[in-house]
Amino acid sequence: MLKRMDPDNTEALRAFLEGRMADSDPAILAQTAAILDAVRREGDKALFAYTKQFDQVELNSLQASEEEIDAACARADASLIADLQEAAANITAYHEQQKYQGYHLEKEDGVYLGQRVLPLARVGVYVPGGRAAYPSTVLMNVLPAKIAGVKEIIMVTPPDREGTIPPVIAAAAKVAGVTAIYKVGGAQAIAALAYGTATIPQVDKIVGPGNAYVACAKRLVFGRVDIDMVAGPSEILVIADANADPKAAAADLISQAEHDPLACSILLTTEEAFAEQVQEELKIQSARLPRRAIIEQSLANYGTLMVCRDLDQCIAIANQVAPEHLELMIADADERLPQVRNAGSVFLGYTTCESIGDYFGGTNHVLPTNGTARFASPLSCDDFIKRSSYLHYSAAALRRDGEKIMNIARHEGLDGHANAVKVRLDHE
């Protein structure tokens, strides 16, 4: 079921992966722009109207009340809540290491300078509704913001047909500790967070996944507010040696494929026999799974197999692909890790399946997709802070350095910059 590709032709692989990048749909763009405009002009009124139109429900209030949230939580599975709490503890322990400090430098003649690290004041988290209402998404987006020190974390999510929030989402929001929940979804929710309405406050940054309209709206409001990323199609790349279990490799390729027909599952191995065993296992396991149709479509479109010379070649190819998820199902995974230069998250050894990281292990599951791990990073506390620099020059230091500063300024033809130094030196 995986398509064989030549490991010595990585250009073909890259072109194949890039082929997944769709051009933005002009119809979606036009409709999204109209929604943004309406929310900007009409505020809450537009939100109620779009919610009626798209979610088929007439709300009395956009904000979910405490009672409503508690009632939804009460309907959530108790074992799920307990497991989410344990997952949250693991995610918290991992992300707490990401608290950044500013610094302060003192120099001669009374010069000092430094950098402060400040949390964003208010962040919006988009949580999709319907079948894509994932409690793990809530934890992965909210907890890093909270740990970074963001005071207000606003969740938006489309209401169900009864005008309420799905129990799993309410439970995850409670575990993660959001400040407020608004029952609005789609591009209209992104507009509300970007511009603010009478009910929903404007935020500094919007994070979280969504459908094509949500993604398009995030792109359009970027600059006015910050956004996390516009996630592309996702991928897993599994490197397996002779001792790997073909059942496990197949299961992990499938766990990626079941997300989306555009998801890409790549197997790199040094063992021809192993490759064949995985192909067999893919058939057996996907036949048993509820999302069989998506899995088969995804594997048929984007499942890829390369039988490589050696592990060095496997890792070189992984670095070129820069996968979102990289599994090293090899004996010496730890020793090989430093060779990995481009990967969102790396899963080490035979027993570490990607789904541990998706839910429970502690690392973030919001990862750079489609080759952007070359330059982008997993979601982290760093996404919820900003830096601000400061500088103090004493009169003595300005006397010492003034001529040099004016010299550079004049070479750039910016005499006004030199003049700002000069009026101070003349003043003395």
Add this chain to the structure above:
Amino acid sequence: MLKRMDPDNTEALRAFLEGRMADSDPAILAQTAAILDAVRREGDKALFAYTKQFDQVELNSLQASEEEIDAACARADASLIADLQEAAANITAYHEQQKYQGYHLEKEDGVYLGQRVLPLARVGVYVPGGRAAYPSTVLMNVLPAKIAGVKEIIMVTPPDREGTIPPVIAAAAKVAGVTAIYKVGGAQAIAALAYGTATIPQVDKIVGPGNAYVACAKRLVFGRVDIDMVAGPSEILVIADANADPKAAAADLISQAEHDPLACSILLTTEEAFAEQVQEELKIQSARLPRRAIIEQSLANYGTLMVCRDLDQCIAIANQVAPEHLELMIADADERLPQVRNAGSVFLGYTTCESIGDYFGGTNHVLPTNGTARFASPLSCDDFIKRSSYLHYSAAALRRDGEKIMNIARHEGLDGHANAVKVRLDHE
């Protein structure tokens, strides 16, 4: 010359500043897209052709040779080189504090996880030509990349009419330590860095300022490569108390205004008399400066004055504006700094003019503009690294947590994710 605005109506101020954001010009967009496409298809051939068309010069070679760079440096002013070297030392000392470390956590039952910090492999720095060929831009963009550990730093800059590099740019490139210089500018240079050509290698990130075509090209290639930001119109906000020197305040407002007719200079003060003195000084000083026309246009368009109740109000307004540059020309600047939540860079006290930071003090002059300091940061080493997480789960840990992971996965309807755990537990 500064327009008075009501300090109690900050909405009006925000609307006024946002009015500077121009819609992207469809003609520029179309032309830029055509250039990107040509470079992608034709590579170096297109670069030579566009250089002939736009820079009116026929090059033999895109890359500047060692001899050519040395010859250009030899023509640079010796005092300028010395001052740039001292500036580079200050910039280096400040940015070396920004080296981030990864971390590693060991947990029970053989679980370990962590985050690695890796420098980007290859970065492109765009340096404008002509009158905007600023050596300080070279230092501010190249040095943080170098300190972050980027191995290859590729500079692109348009050639002059003789087909060579301006001496000040060559000198700054030598001081900063770029890997290679290519003589190509405009959207075609951005295209070359984003796609790669036979001569110019593809990079992971593009930084540096440029004209409307360069900015548009950066927007269009974003996602394929990373970019720093698309800089908007810039601003200074000066808060001055009764002891500030009106000459100095006027000079600093002018130093911002001389950049660009869209630049915005805002004065907030508690002293009516001081405000009037600054207005007088603005007239006197701008009349003496070579860029008088730009300064007067900028001040007339976007020069703003608010006489405020007290310093608390001044700082509250500054936090709403989130200025690129904030000067605290007040007695207790240090004590007030913690009140400042939104500012790219803060200049503390009467003697610290913004131009010290532009050139020499050590902080970075690439700053978030037009209110984006609410969520964005000065350029730093952090812009030239990426993070990558890793996770290891032992068989024992998977036995311990497997049921919990499968429980969450199944609640999300992703049985393939649960299956990846199950095949491993069954295997034991």
